[in-house]
Amino acid sequence: xxxxxxLLASAICGATLFASAAQAATAEPQRELRVYNWADYMLPSxxxxxxxxxxxxxxxDIFDTNEGLEAKLxxxxxxxDLVVPTNTFLENEIKAxxxxxxxxxxxxxxxxxxxxxxxxxxxxxxxxxxxxxYMYGTVLIGFNPDKVKDVLxxxxxxxxxxxxxxxxxxxxxxxxxxxxLDSPGDILPIALHYLGLDPNSTKPDDYKKATExxxxxRPYVTYFHSAKYMTDIANGNICVAIGYSGSFYQFANRAKxxxxxxxxxWRLPKEGAPLWFDSFAIPKSAKNVSEAHEFLxxxxxxxxxxxxxxxxxxxxxNKAAMPLVGTEIRDNPGLTPTAEAQKTLxxxxxxxxxxxxxxxxxxxxxxxxT
Numbered sequence: 562x563x564x565x566x567x568l569l570a571s572a573i574c575g576a577t578l579f580a581s582a583a584q585a586a587t588a589e590p591q592r593e594l595r596v597y598n599w600a601d602y603m604l605p606s607x608x609x610x611x612x613x614x615x616x617x618x619x620x621x622d623i624f625d626t627n628e629g630l631e632a633k634l635x636x637x638x639x640x641x642d643l644v645v646p647t648n649t650f651l652e653n654e655i656k657a658x659x660x661x662x663x664x665x666x667x668x669x670x671x672x673x674x675x676x677x678x679x680x681x682x683x684x685x686x687x688x689x690x691x692x693x694x695y696m697y698g699t700v701l702i703g704f705n706p707d708k709v710k711d712v713l714x715x716x717x718x719x720x721x722x723x724x725x726x727x728x729x730x731x732x733x734x735x736x737x738x739x740x741x742l743d744s745p746g747d748i749l750p751i752a753l754h755y756l757g758l759d760p761n762s763t764k765p766d767d768y769k770k771a772t773e774x775x776x777x778x779r780p781y782v783t784y785f786h787s788a789k790y791m792t793d794i795a796n797g798n799i800c801v802a803i804g805y806s807g808s809f810y811q812f813a814n815r816a817k818x819x820x821x822x823x824x825x826x827w828r829l830p831k832e833g834a835p836l837w838f839d840s841f842a843i844p845k846s847a848k849n850v851s852e853a854h855e856f857l858x859x860x861x862x863x864x865x866x867x868x869x870x871x872x873x874x875x876x877x878x879n880k881a882a883m884p885l886v887g888t889e890i891r892d893n894p895g896l897t898p899t900a901e902a903q904k905t906l907x908x909x910x911x912x913x914x915x916x917x918x919x920x921x922x923x924x925x926x927x928x929x930x931t
Contacts, residue, residue: 593618594852597633597641599839600625600788601811602696604872611859617852625788626743634659634844642847643856648838649746651692652685653911660691660842667854668693670861678878682838684908692840693857696807696875699834699898699906700747703790703809703827708737708800720828722755725803728777735781738799740790745924748775748803750835750909760835761910768916768923775927785928797823806896810874827895833905836898838878 592615596608600623612619622641624630627650633639634646634654646654654660665671671693678697679689686692702724709717709724712733718724725731731739741748750760752771759767783799790802795812796819802809806827813825841860843853859865867885870877874890876897877883883891890896898906912920 591618592616592849592852593620594643594849594856595620595622595641596856597622597624597630597639597644599623599645601791601808602645602839602873604869607860607865607869611856615852615855615859617855625786627746628744638846639844640846641844642849642853643841644844645695645839645841646692647746648682648685648840649909649911651840651842654842655686655691659845661845661847661850662690663693663843663857664850664854667851668858668861670858673861673863673879673881675878675880678838681908682840682878684910685838686840692842693861694838694840694878695860696870696873696877697836697838698806698875698896699829699836700742700751700803701806701809701827701829701834701895703794703802703804703825705737705794705797705800706824706826708797709734712737712800719826720831722751722830722832724801726752726755726774726778728781731778731781734801735783738783738793738801739781740783740793740799740802740804741785742787742790742803742805743785743928744787745920746909747835749920749923750907751803754833754907760907761912763913763916765916765919768919772923772926776930779927779930794825795819795821795823797821807874810890810893810896811872814874829895829898829902831905833907835909836903836906837909 594617596619598621608619608621627647630644630646631650631654634644635657674694678694682689682694702719704719709719713730718730723730749771752774753762753767754760756770756774758770790799790804791808791812793799794802795816809825809827816823816825841857843850847853861879863879863882863885866877866879867882870886870890874896876890894902
């Protein structure tokens, strides 16, 4: 989704990390790898170290919506060797034939993955044939405690979707700024669930009800964007956002380091929230498949992925890595849900094409406010 102690974009976005001069002096062809990942979704030292240690020329580009990634993949020639779709998009893209199967003989570190989480992943990737799970998390509420208290008082329902979906709350929050992900696949299931409906509903009437709810609060939403809210909440430009769990952890740390007096907090709403997985997958058109597997096997090393979780604020599905992750992630119920909280979470499924079109039209109506 969607996600910092350093400015990742300036460190690796759109930059090419070149191999050593020693290899350049030889006549051997330069090995390459092209990666397309979410903005602010990698510890900068990981791709740098990989490029330096492997003598692979690494190009790292970023995107900010699953829809944008999917559009590029469906052209049949994305130009990348590794991409990072979210689980529901992954399933449809597998069905569309845009990925190639993993060669697990090149992934000896696959054994480090948690069998239980791998089993959950089979709902979107049958047999775990196409994707290497990277991070997982929830979509929840991030907020500036001081500003929310100033507007709504000390009893503001920050642990409930009432903070967003009750007009008497969000209408007051408008003065300090409210942002939402620009993602119908994330926001509309939350609205459906809030209304007591199936978040994976295939009933057109349910989307009418969700649209009605969203249109009531639409005048008070500052903007929809899947990346901008991170910097804005850290800078104090907005006071509430619906976003990815780890992003609030990351930018809370950024605000602390900036010393700007801004505090960022987050809550998993008591009513429940979507649980998602992001995974690395190899497009069928990839030209550097061996290099892609090399990168993935490196990523499955517990000593490599544990610091990424610490940096991003997301738990990872590597059973050998989580004991190495800091307690502020491992033991934080807003980041790694407790067993009790897990009972309120729900996994999103791809919708039939007809219903997906209805959801997309509903989203366009909501964003336009008409």
